[in-house]
Amino acid sequence: MSVDRLKRDLLNKLINARIDLAAYLQLRKAKGYMSVSESEHLRDNLFELCNFMREKAPALQANYGESEEVALRRAAEGCGAEISIERTAGTPFFFARLRRRHALFAGGILCAALLLVNSLFIWDFEVTGNETVPTETILHALREHGVHRGTFIYSFRSQDICNRVLPELKDLCWVAVNVRGCKAYVQVRERVRAPERVNESEPTNVIAAKPGLITKVRALDGEKRVLPGTSVQQGQLLIAGVVDTGGTEKPSVTTRFLAGKGEVWARTWYDLTVRVPLTYEKKVYTGKEKRSHTLIWGENRLKIGAKGSSICNVDCDKIKNQTQWTLFGLFALPVTWETETLLPYELEIAARSRADAEAQGKDVLETYLAALLGETGSVTQRRFSTAAEGDTLVVTLSAECEEQIGKEVPIAVSEG
Numbered sequence: 001m002s003v004d005r006l007k008r009d010l011l012n013k014l015i016n017a018r019i020d021l022a023a024y025l026q027l028r029k030a031k032g033y034m035s036v037s038e039s040e041h042l043r044d045n046l047f048e049l050c051n052f053m054r055e056k057a058p059a060l061q062a063n064y065g066e067s068e069e070v071a072l073r074r075a076a077e078g079c080g081a082e083i084s085i086e087r088t089a090g091t092p093f094f095f096a097r098l099r100r101r102h103a104l105f106a107g108g109i110l111c112a113a114l115l116l117v118n119s120l121f122i123w124d125f126e127v128t129g130n131e132t133v134p135t136e137t138i139l140h141a142l143r144e145h146g147v148h149r150g151t152f153i154y155s156f157r158s159q160d161i162c163n164r165v166l167p168e169l170k171d172l173c174w175v176a177v178n179v180r181g182c183k184a185y186v187q188v189r190e191r192v193r194a195p196e197r198v199n200e201s202e203p204t205n206v207i208a209a210k211p212g213l214i215t216k217v218r219a220l221d222g223e224k225r226v227l228p229g230t231s232v233q234q235g236q237l238l239i240a241g242v243v244d245t246g247g248t249e250k251p252s253v254t255t256r257f258l259a260g261k262g263e264v265w266a267r268t269w270y271d272l273t274v275r276v277p278l279t280y281e282k283k284v285y286t287g288k289e290k291r292s293h294t295l296i297w298g299e300n301r302l303k304i305g306a307k308g309s310s311i312c313n314v315d316c317d318k319i320k321n322q323t324q325w326t327l328f329g330l331f332a333l334p335v336t337w338e339t340e341t342l343l344p345y346e347l348e349i350a351a352r353s354r355a356d357a358e359a360q361g362k363d364v365l366e367t368y369l370a371a372l373l374g375e376t377g378s379v380t381q382r383r384f385s386t387a388a389e390g391d392t393l394v395v396t397l398s399a400e401c402e403e404q405i406g407k408e409v410p411i412a413v414s415e416g
Contacts, residue, residue, distance in 0.1 A: 032359035122151045122184045123334045124324065129188040133171050138188060141165045142177070150297065152335060153179045182334075202410055203257035208232045209407040212266030218358055224258030227279055232405075237263045241411050256409065264406035267380075270372070272397045274364050276357040282350035295320075296336040316344040354393060358386050360397030369399055377403030 050254040125142075127135045142148065145164050147156060169175070174189040206222065214230045222239040226232060241260030295302045319341045325333040362384060369379065381400040388395055 012131050015269050080252045110216075118334060119182055120153055121334060122147070122153055123149055123180065124181045125149075125184050125186060127186045127188065129171075130190060132190060133169065133188070138169065138172075138175075138186060141168050142186070144168075145171050147177065147184070149336075150300075175400045177190075199244065202240045202259060202263060204260045204408045204410050205237055205241045206260045206262055206264065206406045206408055208234055208236045208264070208266075209405045210234050210236055210268060211270040212403075212405050214264060215402065216373045217262070218263040218264075219260075219262040224262075226264070232266070238406055261408065262406060263404050265402060266404065268401050268403055268407045270318075270369060270397070270401065272368060272399070274361045274368075274395050275389075276352075276361045276395060278352050278354070278357055278388075278393055279349055280352055283345040284348050285345045288344055290316075290342040290344075292340045294338040294340070296338055297334050314344050315347065317344045318342055344366060354386075354388070357393040358384075358395060361386070361393065362397070365395060365397040369397065369401075373401055378400055383387045 002101045018276070026217055125139060127138050130138060139148075142161065142165060145161055147161055151184055155368070158177045158179075158218070161177055168171060171191055172188050173191040176187045178185045204222075206219075210232075211233050211391045214226050214228050214232060216228060217224050217226060220241045222241045223243050225237050225240050234236065239260045239262045243256045243258060321339045321341075323337045323339075325335045325337060365384075379399050379401050383398045385396045385398070387396075388394075
């Protein structure tokens, strides 16, 4: 056998020994192990025996037989030393110590039983896939059909619940309820509204939705009736869907009815005004807070430390804070702690500075103008002016904009 082969075999044996040692250490923790201490007599005898055997090995190997070798090994294993247990560790020894503490052992069993029972009920919900439908609306519909906190997970079928919930939620086209652990994952898909069907063959005109100065006309179908630089009024015809071919036949033959379509851009002007009062009612909290606590499990509620009703007889703000209890931050418990705080306040008349009133008025006008222009319009120039009238500040916005003012309207065609 070559030296390289011996090296590879030795390396493989070392790797296997290391794997076996790691597995043994893990198994030792599960089965349990002891740490022992020995007297110096054992150590001294062991070292003396090793030195003797090393020095006398050639002579001993030549002179003693098999039976004498066995006897010598047994003598080496027991050198007359005392062994005492220093420490025990591992699963068997842990339960052995726990067995003597009856209350702690019973508490551990009770805790494990509670966790097992807790895993059979729904204690939390997660709703995904909804953008326009509120989460509370979906949970309320599920609650009406018996799926709520504290529901036994085997007391309902997901498909049956979905079939009963969908007819009530018109904006949803699909619902799925999957339970993993103590949590119900509700997945929904909202219904996509079909776009309004446009009759391409219906004759239409394009008229001005508002007055302005035309800057650009793009007729996709129909006949242009205005050119850039033309000033138009609201309702004026911009692109005609009725086209005369100019023939000598009867009008019914020479006239074509088209679906007038296109974009007409124009410069528009706005004068917007808002009145901002210089005085307003301000909340002044009295500092007399009133707190109540409620313990919630499932659909049950138990008020703790509450005196009287939670209805505030004066003006107040109500703040609710809910915290779900967990076990070591890992397992959700079927208990929620709710704290309700009532903050009474009084209304006082306070003065608003002219600068604050002007800034508030500008924000309101800018928001309103953006809503009028839509996504395609833009503001090219703007100018603000203010004037005080008694205890009111009048803020005016004069704006020049550019926007698409074309609006399609159907043409009434009579037969005969």
